[in-house]
Amino acid sequence: MKVKNRDELIIQLNKVYEDAECELNFNSTFELLVAVILSAQCTDKRVNIVTSELFKKYNTPKDFANMAQSELEGYIHSCGFFRNKAKNIISCAKDIVVRFGGVVPSGKAELKSLAGVGEKTANVVLATAFKTPAIAVDTHVFRVSRRLGIARGKNPKQVQESLEKNVDRALWSKTHYALVLHGRYVCKARKPECEKCEFNNLCEYYNKKVR
Numbered sequence: 001m002k003v004k005n006r007d008e009l010i011i012q013l014n015k016v017y018e019d020a021e022c023e024l025n026f027n028s029t030f031e032l033l034v035a036v037i038l039s040a041q042c043t044d045k046r047v048n049i050v051t052s053e054l055f056k057k058y059n060t061p062k063d064f065a066n067m068a069q070s071e072l073e074g075y076i077h078s079c080g081f082f083r084n085k086a087k088n089i090i091s092c093a094k095d096i097v098v099r100f101g102g103v104v105p106s107g108k109a110e111l112k113s114l115a116g117v118g119e120k121t122a123n124v125v126l127a128t129a130f131k132t133p134a135i136a137v138d139t140h141v142f143r144v145s146r147r148l149g150i151a152r153g154k155n156p157k158q159v160q161e162s163l164e165k166n167v168d169r170a171l172w173s174k175t176h177y178a179l180v181l182h183g184r185y186v187c188k189a190r191k192p193e194c195e196k197c198e199f200n201n202l203c204e205y206y207n208k209k210v211r
């Protein structure tokens with residue numbers, strides 16, 4: 001893709017999804033962290049249903065550090081991989097209490113040292129809670145950025161590096177949310193709605209398909 005077209009697509013994405021933001025509900029950085037861990041292989045909608053009950057009773061690292069795994073599993077079983085997620089959330093909460101004085105750390109390396117927190121989760125927390133530029137590559141970002149042609153790569157790490165190179169750092173977080181929303185509502189995995197897509201004039205996938 002020509003650099004001019006790529007840059008134009010990034011500008012358009014940020015314009016169309018100007019107000020894009022995280023669709024998970026949370027009232028603190030720690031709640032966000034728990035919600036992001038729960039969102040792996042699960043929809044934000046489902047996570048919001050689950051956390052609306054869970055956070056009424058438990059919402060601090062200390063609460064979760066003292067929780068029995070079976071009790072947490074009872075709340076989150078509909079999120080998928082609930083045993084692992086419960087184990088990780090409790091370990092993560094214990095780490096935050098013991099190693100970070102009960103405060104979610106704001107550095108990427110420290111975040112990634114917590115149980116259940118990988119590159120993607122750390123980047124979502126950095127971008128959303130700490131307003132640090134970050135591009136988290138989830139399934140939507142991976143698919144949509146490659147279809148559009150604004151990133152190349154065979155795996156999330158390569159796509160993240162490609163986006164970090166191609167997108168102005170000040171737009172990293174916004175572009176991430178724009179790609180998530182576009183993937184969720186228009187550029188769907190099985191049936192992308194190309195005819196109504198506002199970016200089809202420049203989209204690499206669409207232009208290859210129609211020509």
Ligand code: SF4
Nearest residue numbers: 187192194197203206
């Ligand atoms: S034109 Fe189609 S493939 Fe390209 S971004 Fe839009 S929906 Fe996705």
